[in-house]
Amino acid sequence: MAATQKLKLLNEKFGPAIQRANLPGNGSLFVFVDAAAIKAVCKYLFRDLDARYVVSIGADDRPYSKQFMVAHHFAFDREHLLCSVLTHLPADNPRVDSISEEVPAANWAEREMRDLVGIESVGHPYPKRLVLPDSWPEAVHPLRKDIPWNSVPEGLDEDREFQFDDPPEGCVVVPFGPFHPTLDEPAHFRLYIEGERVRGCEYRGFMVHRGIEKLAESVLSYNDIPVMAERICGICGCVHNVAYAQAVENAAGLVAPPRAEYLRTIMLELERLHSHLLWVGLACHIVGFDTLFMQSFRIREPIMWIAEKISGNRKTYGLCVIGGVRRDLTPELSSELNRVLDTLEKEWRSVVSAVLKDRNIQKRTRGVGIADKALVKEMGLIGPVARAAGVDMDCRRDHPYAAYKRVQFDVITADGADVWSRVVVRATEVFESIRIIRQCLASMEPGPVQLDLQGELEAGRMGMSSVEAPRGESHHFVITGENNRPRRWRVRAPTYQNLQGVPMMIKDQQLSDMTISLGSIDPCFSCTDRMETIDVRSGEVKVWSQKELMDLAASKRNAIIPATQIPS
Amino acid sequence: MSLTSKIKETLVCLRAGRVTLPYPAQARPVPAGFRGRPIFDASKCIGCAGCANNCPAREILVFDVCQEIRILKYLGRRCTYCGRCADVCPEKAITMSSEFETATNNIADMGQRLELFMSTCQRCGRCFKEPSVLEQLKLKGYRIDDLQNERWVFGSKAYIGNEPVVDDIKIDLD
């Protein structure tokens, strides 16, 4: 077993620093280590054992163990293992060694940990505020258990502004966002432009916090959360829905009935179909090819309709409850689904055969937004971005869940590492999804779709689940708790990692390529921002628009000179 | 400029014909089983408040005026039409209708208010067994949500008191 083998390796190397381990036998491994050894253990896992970094989680465990808790998650994709390295920190001194220098991909997660739980990462290379709004006071950490979910903290200063770094010499600052035609959601990139070239950027996002995790930990109950989780994202909602349910099931040791697993697989793949078609359309729109955008949406529409018939809504399927799914698939619907897939396959084949030879589109996408294997490893990039760089990685195969063990499919990869390769990967994955759904429909047996739960879920157990969203791996981590709700629930959406790679992807590129490079990771800011601060009243948007205006006013004056010195 | 690709693309476009509808004038019919705006049927409702306990958006309020009269108020402001209320309703008094064009200038239009006459169960006061353990909030006795401010109050009371409850943070189970 991979889990025992890794544990043995860790034991040999670190000996007494490894306190205890938990092997639930469902492809996960929890290792509790000394806080002092955490950096070395993570480095060993990441560099020597070549694990993929997933996420870091901070939790306020004081009401239960009088301690704080930190978990770093890694994945061994080839060995089908998710590994969590946990450590406890004293309640009066929540400080831990930063791993970001060894594992650059942990940069955001550690900053988020500081913002929200107040766990300081000592030696972090860039300890700037990430998640909390600018108006938020320093010492209040909303995910701590002593902060009520609906409180407005003292010291909230709506006039406080975000301190941006100084731009490099000779560069003009171009504010990109928070509102921009190619951003469907607010996010701010402060681009440093020299002529038409992007020399660097600073990201300020997390403008759509909705406090979903805090709500889940303090107000909602186990079965309320799936429909909330679904609203983390407008496109891959079902992924979060399933991932949450699976994380709780893993923690509680439940297994959903086979028919429910098949239904989950079908809906996840339907979601991937519509998401990939949507993405191809949006990418075309970004490069100004609106006709193909419209055609993608036309081909996508029947998928939305069949999803609406199956689940009652075209996008928010409301699919899962703990231990199963809510609606069954009737035989009429499954034959209709088969027909929809046939038409889709035919139409998409004709579009793909035309697009894959279209040099006009290739001109805008080849060699653009490069994210090579090294960047994928360092920043923990996932999904089509990683696969387009030739990294053979797919959670559906590597960490099988739902019914993916029982179906055959190929993992599509490409070698270009550029936007064009991502187009190819996504366009081809559509056919694999169709294949998966057909197999599910053929091999599904009648049966119950929900577990008959007896007794409550035991508190204090941990579970994690990785689900391959259309954009990459969605990772959910749950600690079960009292009062019919989890103690801690952490969502790591794929964009959370992929977005961290964007500054490297757009560096030294033309400004025109910025939008398509950003678009190529299929960014989903709501997913990334999902979190914590509930406060709709803090007037965050107002602060930002002021800031924006000031940026514009400042950049106007110094932008005129470089604009005339553009190299052709 | 790969001309064949362009021609193929144009053919794909032209073969499809016109597919959009002149929407407000002509709409696509809603399929069976669509989850639209929930409609509450007062004649079927037994006032168990299962819907109120399981609404993820906390949009269904329950207020016990006295021993015999229970008010069930559906606000519908931030209802996500998830249909959990209809799932747990033991009497099928809630149907997810096909209404989805619910834009309004007055948010109160979205609400529904049921005044229910309750006979008392001799053993527990209010009775309803929820379908699974995960749906049970262990709320017994009387619920007094804040109808005036339209806020859900997490808790219940053994007796109907006179003082209104406004603090919706306080969690007092049993």
Add this chain to the structure above:
Amino acid sequence: MNILWTILGAGANAIAVLLAAPLCEGVLRKVTAVIQSRQGPPLLQPYFDLLKLLGKEDIESGDSPGMQRVVAYLSLSVVLIVACLIPMGFSAPFNGVGDVILMIYLLTLCGICTLLAGLAAGSTYSLIGISREMMTMITLEPLFAIALLIGAIHAQSFRLDSVLNGSVYAARLFPWSGFIILAVMLLSFQGYVQRVPFDIAGAETEIMEGPLLEYSGPKLALFKYAQMSRLVIHSALFTTLFLPWGSGWGFPWSWMIFWGKTLLLVLLVTVVAATHARYRIDQALRYFGGLFAAGLVALALASYGH
């Protein structure tokens, strides 16, 4: 009498362009919608759009409001002056007053208006937009000058009425130069009318309409009107320069044929715009550079009588 005709003709041309421009835009939108399997807006929607914008509050924003207003008027009026220099089914109203050089100047002025609009607004995106506009202008205007020059060489005259009458084909020998420059102009035509794939200066998904980003209300209406008119003007110029057939049939027929040909060009623009992705500025410049070289070859051929 002569002056009366000039005034009447100028009025007729200007009004024709003003009326036709939104209609052409409407046709463009509708045909695009058909290609994209959509219902599309009503044919007359651009008229309503302009009316709506004209009826809005005139907001003064940006660096120099006075300049912005002047530029808004200027951009439309330049286009209308150009309209009076083009024979649209009858001889051009301002026939005697200008020559080919004036035409080139005026067309450059159209581009300058966009530059001024962006500069006066002064936002970062406008500045990026105008730098792109400037780069395309620098490469496209000479191309147009070459086309007119070839016509002038063949016609042995700089007079507009003799150049704008299919004179590019009036070579002493086989008109190689005429056909080459026809191909060149066809391939670069999207650039002149600023449509996809060469709508780089105002790329919505990159720099949000660039130079026009800061404009709203009546001023935006004037700019939009000028943009729509540019499509008509350039199509009209192209028609007179390269598609002269049927212009000698006498007034009502030649007028109808002229507008028919112009509309066909608009349709061509639409189809190309609907089936292409936008190029990047450097790619576009390389493309135009190649065309410019071909144009020079055509010019050389023309000077040797081909």
